[in-house]
Amino acid sequence: MKFRPFESGFLEDPYPTLARLREESPVAKVGISPLTALTLARRFARMRRDAGEPGLARTAWRAWRSRRSGDGPHNHRAQGRRRFPRVFAVSRYEDVTEVLRHPEIFSSKAMGGMEDPEAEQFHPTQGSLIGIDPPEHTDHRAIVNRGFTPRRIAAMEPRVRKLADELISAFFPRRRCDLVEEYSNPIPVAMIAELLGLPAERRDDFKRWSAALIVGSTQIGSQIHTGLFKEFREYMSQVVEQRRREPGDDLVSLLVHAEEEGGILDAVHVVGFASLMLAAGSETTTNAIGNALLALQANPEQGALVREDPERRIPALIEETLRYDPPVQMLMRLAMEDTEIRGVEIPKGAMVLPLLAAANRDPDVFSDPDRFDIERNTQGHLGFGLGNHFCLGASLARLEARVALETIFERLPNWRIETADVTRHGSWLIRGPTTLPLTF
Numbered sequence: 001m002k003f004r005p006f007e008s009g010f011l012e013d014p015y016p017t018l019a020r021l022r023e024e025s026p027v028a029k030v031g032i033s034p035l036t037a038l039t040l041a042r043r044f045a046r047m048r049r050d051a052g053e054p055g056l057a058r059t060a061w062r063a064w065r066s067r068r069s070g071d072g073p074h075n076h077r078a079q080g081r082r083r084f085p086r087v088f089a090v091s092r093y094e095d096v097t098e099v100l101r102h103p104e105i106f107s108s109k110a111m112g113g114m115e116d117p118e119a120e121q122f123h124p125t126q127g128s129l130i131g132i133d134p135p136e137h138t139d140h141r142a143i144v145n146r147g148f149t150p151r152r153i154a155a156m157e158p159r160v161r162k163l164a165d166e167l168i169s170a171f172f173p174r175r176r177c178d179l180v181e182e183y184s185n186p187i188p189v190a191m192i193a194e195l196l197g198l199p200a201e202r203r204d205d206f207k208r209w210s211a212a213l214i215v216g217s218t219q220i221g222s223q224i225h226t227g228l229f230k231e232f233r234e235y236m237s238q239v240v241e242q243r244r245r246e247p248g249d250d251l252v253s254l255l256v257h258a259e260e261e262g263g264i265l266d267a268v269h270v271v272g273f274a275s276l277m278l279a280a281g282s283e284t285t286t287n288a289i290g291n292a293l294l295a296l297q298a299n300p301e302q303g304a305l306v307r308e309d310p311e312r313r314i315p316a317l318i319e320e321t322l323r324y325d326p327p328v329q330m331l332m333r334l335a336m337e338d339t340e341i342r343g344v345e346i347p348k349g350a351m352v353l354p355l356l357a358a359a360n361r362d363p364d365v366f367s368d369p370d371r372f373d374i375e376r377n378t379q380g381h382l383g384f385g386l387g388n389h390f391c392l393g394a395s396l397a398r399l400e401a402r403v404a405l406e407t408i409f410e411r412l413p414n415w416r417i418e419t420a421d422v423t424r425h426g427s428w429l430i431r432g433p434t435t436l437p438l439t440f
């Protein structure tokens, strides 16, 4: 069986397809359209060069262009070269964890920002933490870890609570809201801005920038995104300069200081890291909150359990949501050598997709995995990934989601989602509602 994430119906409910993959083709070839293959090829131009396969992205680009312009068939195959990179999806828990534990074979270069060889445009996260491997990753991560100490994160709780309360007060008199737009998105965006020490007045800009960063991770070439990336980069570069002159108690100052100590982070790294935080830390948390509420509405007996004891059960609700319907459905890795998984040959330069969402429902690890059960043992779920790239913001995400959900249960105890009006992200990499009409 081939994995075809573009088939209709997949985005609404990917889980039946993921279950079939896990059972029938645990290491499956991915069937993607030529345009998507082109996007991937261009996105990964640099990393494929790193894996020793020069020229593939350009070959793919020319093949696609000539097909569109009717130049006739391209004979790259006759020249013995593949037009598009091969892509494999891995769905069993054991294999997904194996891939994530071996960055020397399955490199994270595939997670770096995209590169567009034609337009020479750069995604701001290019070269940042998420797209590099040990030993460089180890040093870089040690520095940014200093900004995520349990004390620093725990100290944010009163501000998250205050913001959640204020946001609810703003829409409360209407007795309805779009929870994504008015609540679950503003909270993580504001908290990242705060961690970086950026002023609240720029909150609307951050929303625009973070949305562009997310969309820009899966699409290329949009002038709008290029403009927004540039805007964000310029703004952040000014912030870096300002913090160099007047350091504060924020992450940018900490990183700039690390650079001055002779660390490895220069201004470009700091800007890249700020972009990564916005891209990785906003929409994901928003989706976790939305997916939790959708799962509760579909399983009212679980909602009743939460209402009985919100303080104790909301943390369990968050973990079960991250297992059952994770905001990050899959990751990307690049094969650095010819290898093999479960007897399937993976050539050097191929892309490998560890399907977190499929592994999280592997019956060998989680019994009755398709049941949403906040009382189950969720230990070992892969919602935050695994290994050296395990989510840097996991404790912040847990804090934000917990406070956001506690405040909903406290102030809007009779909330209800008008499910007919929910819309979802059109991406197979991230999952969650883009609108969540709530009445209460």
Ligand code: HEM
Binding pocket: 108, 111, 129, 130, 131, 141, 188, 192, 276, 277, 280, 281, 282, 284, 285, 288, 326, 327, 328, 331, 332, 382, 383, 384, 385, 386, 388, 389, 390, 391, 392, 393, 394, 396, 397
């Ligand atoms: C529920 C919300 C979140 C989910 C589901 C999530 C998920 C993930 C996953 C699966 C990875 C692993 C990527 C890989 O292995 O390639 C990751 C990495 C990362 N996450 Fe999160 N994340 C969330 C929230 C956050 C927040 C709030 C922040 C920061 C403010 C953040 C920052 C990062 C960073 C910087 C990395 C890269 C770490 C590294 O490369 O060492 N995430 N996240």
